[in-house]
Amino acid sequence: MGTASAAHLPVMRDRVLELLAPALTLPGAVLVDATLGRAGHASALLAAHPGLSLIGIDTDATAIDESRVALISFGDRVTLVQAVYDQLPQVLADVGVRAVQGLLFDLGVSSPQLDDPSRGFAYAQDAPLDMRMNRAGELTAADVLNSYPADELARVLREYGEERFARRIADAVVRERTQSPLTTTSRLAEIVRESIPAPARRTGGNPAKRTFQALRIEVNGELEALHRALPAALDSVAVGGRIVAIAYHSLEDRAVKRALADRAADTTPPGLPVTLERSRPQFRLLTRGAERPSADEVAANPRASSARLRAAERIREAA
Numbered sequence: 001m002g003t004a005s006a007a008h009l010p011v012m013r014d015r016v017l018e019l020l021a022p023a024l025t026l027p028g029a030v031l032v033d034a035t036l037g038r039a040g041h042a043s044a045l046l047a048a049h050p051g052l053s054l055i056g057i058d059t060d061a062t063a064i065d066e067s068r069v070a071l072i073s074f075g076d077r078v079t080l081v082q083a084v085y086d087q088l089p090q091v092l093a094d095v096g097v098r099a100v101q102g103l104l105f106d107l108g109v110s111s112p113q114l115d116d117p118s119r120g121f122a123y124a125q126d127a128p129l130d131m132r133m134n135r136a137g138e139l140t141a142a143d144v145l146n147s148y149p150a151d152e153l154a155r156v157l158r159e160y161g162e163e164r165f166a167r168r169i170a171d172a173v174v175r176e177r178t179q180s181p182l183t184t185t186s187r188l189a190e191i192v193r194e195s196i197p198a199p200a201r202r203t204g205g206n207p208a209k210r211t212f213q214a215l216r217i218e219v220n221g222e223l224e225a226l227h228r229a230l231p232a233a234l235d236s237v238a239v240g241g242r243i244v245a246i247a248y249h250s251l252e253d254r255a256v257k258r259a260l261a262d263r264a265a266d267t268t269p270p271g272l273p274v275t276l277e278r279s280r281p282q283f284r285l286l287t288r289g290a291e292r293p294s295a296d297e298v299a300a301n302p303r304a305s306s307a308r309l310r311a312a313e314r315i316r317e318a319a
């Protein structure tokens with residue numbers, strides 16, 4: 001979702017550059033791009049700040065391999081690690097970095113992942129039901145569809161896909177798999193289509209979109225990883241350092257919003273006459289609510305349409 005299909009334009013790139021710039025200008029600044037993808041944001045940031053070093057993380061080995069090539073001209077300013085972003089503290093410890101000046105999360109799936117039919121992320125192309133971002137992961141979309149009880153499947157579709165017809169789709173999947181296991185994206189897309197009442201099919205784009213999103217989030221444990229990752233990521237930001245996060249789904253955005261709001265709040269117990277040093281906010285919010293891409297950007301890159309960007313700056317050490 002983070003990059004345009006044709007040109008792989010990084011989502012809200014100019015705003016990301018603008019928000020991170022004050023933190024990245026000092027020589028020796030370190031940026032962690034926790035969702036490197038094809039290094040669209042990362043290469044723009046490295047080009048804009050000649051003194052900047054990058055630690056790039058992605059769970060997808062192909063993303064790491066292709067970014068290594070794309071970033072070759074930046075030489076030893078670049079360290080790339082295949083990892084889930086909740087392993088950030090370990091990644092930093094391994095490279096001997098204690099605190100970072102910039103942190104970027106551009107969540108979700110990348111355009112190259114969506115566009116590669118063999119990955120099974122796209123409802124528009126026939127492929128095996130895979131959807132693993134890390135191809136060494138154990139759980140595939142086929143496993144979820146062929147083994148989850150109907151209630152559990154309906155919950156996944158409702159929560160992660162915001163699918164109104166979750167129950168009907170889950171029941172149809174269970175009926176289908178008693179005949180033979182589901183194996184292909186095109187068959188799943190058909191089942192979704194057949195489960196949705198005709199009037200609802202005519203609105204809101206391809207009806208399979210929400211089911212595919214939900215399965216992808218479940219297969220990759222995306223929300224659990226994000227909930228674990230954000231507090232640790234915020235702990236790693238140096239005073240004056242900044243974090244930018246782009247979410248594409250309301251649950252992702254809520255997780256980002258809460259994590260930033262927690263650190264930007266004064267936690268002095270009500271009734272105390274003075275603000276306790278340890279209760280003062282650690283961060284200040286740099287965005288008012290969530291920022292959205294411009295209409296021009298969405299026209300050029302429809303995959304940016306659901307993007308919501310939030311940012312914050314560390315203003316003091318944790319007590």
Ligand SMILES: C[S@@+](CC[C@H](N)C(=O)[O-])C[C@H]1O[C@@H](n2cnc3c(N)ncnc32)[C@H](O)[C@@H]1O
Pocket residue numbers: 001002003009010011034035036037038039040041042057058059060063083084085086106107108109110111133222225226
């Ligand atoms: C939207 S793309 C990032 C695109 C990137 N900003 C660019 O400009 O090319 C999201 C990337 O995050 C990776 N990713 C998703 N969940 C992850 C996780 N829990 N840990 C590490 N990487 C993850 C995906 O494999 C994907 O490559």
